[in-house]
Amino acid sequence: MNNWQYQIEINPKVCHGKPCIKGTQIMVSVILDNLAEELTREEIIVEYPPLT
Numbered sequence: 001m002n003n004w005q006y007q008i009e010i011n012p013k014v015c016h017g018k019p020c021i022k023g024t025q026i027m028v029s030v031i032l033d034n035l036a037e038e039l040t041r042e043e044i045i046v047e048y049p050p051l052t
Contacts, residue, residue, distance in 0.1 A: 008020070008021065009021075009022045021050070021051060023050070024050045024051070026048050026050065026051065030048075031044060031048075
């Protein structure tokens with residue numbers, strides 16, 4: 001597995017400058033919310049295919 005820090009970017013032109021998964025418009029907060037709701041990794045990937 002890659003180091004997660006290299007998979008996150010902050011760009012003022014993407015998602016209002018909120019931390020996002022690199023190369024997507026998926027905010028890190030959305031992924032964390034899903035994990036807090038106890039979704040599995042597989043369920044999150046189904047919801048957000050660009051993560052694969």
